[in-house]
Amino acid sequence: GDSVTQMEGPVTLSEEAFLTINCTYTATGYPSLFWYVQYPGEGLQLLLKATKADDKGSNKGFEATYRKETTSFHLEKGSVQVSDSAVYFCALSGEGFKTIFGAGTRLFVKA
């Protein structure tokens, strides 16, 4: 079945450091891909999405490119802030009604 694998955390960075969180997927067909963010005690918010190969999703300085050839959707940000500390989930949705989530990666950003 479809699955999402993302790098284990926690990831600890200093403010203004470069962030990469790796995400790879297995799916039949060509799913839509997502990154969600969860701040402490809250639900998940959509951070960005890409619905076809080579699309780049971007929001709040975060970017991810849908790479069909490597089945990847890595999340990047050039300069992280303390306020970016959260848990980040990579996800895919293909045929049907379900969204498949990765295990989540916790990010800590130190001032």
Added chain:
Amino acid sequence: SQTIHQWPATLVQPVGSPLSLECTVEGTSNPNLYWYRQAAGRGLQLLFYSVGIGQISSEVPQNLSASRPQDRQFILSSKKLLLSDSGFYLCAWSVKLNRGTEAFFGQGTRLTVV
């Protein structure tokens, strides 16, 4: 615009007591609805989803049940809570994309069974 409401935000219940969590969606009709559970420090587990009134699909056998009495209302229940039912429960609804669906989440309910 569409909004999703989930309550209560936090709940502490004794083992063996019943449970009822409610979720409602506004601004859309006939949404797909979902209940997820997130154990401490872990990922999301899909518990139930519904594509219409009275239509419930269960993903994992467990001590919980779900009902959809109205188009935009989704309820998660248990007759007798277990300690292992503790966790963060999230309701979600989704919109259809060209491929797959995009999910929108409520703020969650933190359930502690004591």
